[in-house]
Amino acid sequence: MxxxxxxxxxxxxxxxxxxxxxxxxxxxxxxxxxxxxxxxxxxxxxxxxxxxxxxxxxxxxxxxxxxxxxxxxxxxxxxxxxxxxxxxxxxxxxxxxxxxxxxxxxxxxxxxxxxxxxxxxxxxxxxxxxxxxxxxxxxxxxxxxxxxxxxxxxxxxxxxxxxxxxxxxxxTPGILWPKFDPPVIGYRLAATGAIKDEILDAEEVALFTLNVLKERYPKALKERYRLDDARVEGGMELFDEIGRKRGCLQAGGYIDYEKAADIILSDLRTQKFGRVTLETPQDMEDILQETT
Structure with a gap:
């Protein structure tokens, strides 16, 4: 993205x-x-x-x-x-x-x-x-x-x-910059609400958020959605499981990813996972090394 x-x-x-x-x-x-x-x-x-x-x-x-x-x-x-x-x-x-x-x-x-x-x-x-x-x-x-x-x-x-x-x-008014590079910066900004939701692919942002939570705050993630250890696999499997848990289903039993994404991002922004930080100083160092 x-x-x-x-x-x-x-x-x-x-x-x-x-x-x-x-x-x-x-x-x-x-x-x-x-x-x-x-x-x-x-x-x-x-x-x-x-x-x-x-x-x-x-x-x-x-x-x-x-x-x-x-x-x-x-x-x-x-x-x-x-x-x-x-x-x-x-x-x-x-x-x-x-x-x-x-x-x-x-x-x-x-x-x-x-x-x-x-x-x-x-x-x-x-x-x-x-x-x-x-x-x-x-x-x-x-x-x-x-x-x-x-x-x-x-x-x-x-x-x-x-x-x-x-x-x-x-x-002064808030100022963004023309392009977020690398893309992970855009994902982080989008997840926390710094960018207007209507111009984003919320599903991609929610998937990014889930992967960060799985890696760094797995306990909070499991407790919020009552997930079994076997269900916290990450990626779309995790997205699907949360969609089912939250009743985000369409006709035929298909996951309504837009609705599930809204729930995940809302939970992050309203602290339903507790106190969460999406990047560390090491993440910054990694980006700086890649871009120099």
């Missing part, structure tokens, strides 16, 4: 982000803790350049905590500051401000030596659609300033928002 989706408003947003970068002190890049590598826009490397950057892993309450710790360590080893946040319970919002202060301290010290009066940190918040950007911003600001929703592409325009006296945030 090759996923290509680059709506006009995203191309416009990319231009806007590039134009506004010289107005900010730091970039806060949000990534989904369930897919920390696949949910990072590779175009940001060129766009952001040497600007200080903080990687904030959103939806950490939905991700495997042990794997999230691995990701934070991996990002720090790569030279990035990183933090896991749980915006809905207001966990992790303060560390974002604290780390932003830490990263911009050298700049403000330089300004002070020149006699320039200190001001609030100007930060740009960037991330792909449906990464939880608006929710994080609302927690930081302390009021409902940014629109939130489960549908990718809710935020369409840029706006400045105040975080107390310490920071000003520039919200």
């Amino acid at each position: 090759s996923i290509q989706w680059y709506p006009g408003h995203m191309a416009k947003a990319k231009r806007q982000v590039s134009e506004q970068l010289n107005k900010v002190d730091i970039v806060i890049e949000l990534a989904d803790a369930r897919i920390p590598f696949s949910s990072r826009n590779p175009m940001l490397e060129e766009m952001v350049g040497n600007k200080p950057r903080l990687i904030a892993l959103t939806k950490s309450d939905m991700a495997d905590a042990a794997v999230t710790d691995q990701w934070i360590q991996a990002f720090q080893q790569a030279g990035f500051e990183a933090a896991a946040i749980h915006a809905l319970k207001n966990k992790g919002a303060k560390p974002i401000v604290d780390k932003a202060k830490q990263l911009t301290a050298p700049m403000f010290e330089k300004m002070a030596r020149k006699g320039i009066r200190k001001r609030a940190i100007r930060a740009m918040v960037v991330g792909i659609p449906n990464v939880g950007k608006s929710t994080v911003i609302n927690r930081l600001v302390g009021r409902k300033s940014a629109k939130t929703g489960d549908t990718p592409g809710v935020t369409k325009a840029q706006q400045w928002l105040k975080v107390g006296n310490d920071m000003e945030l520039l919200d």
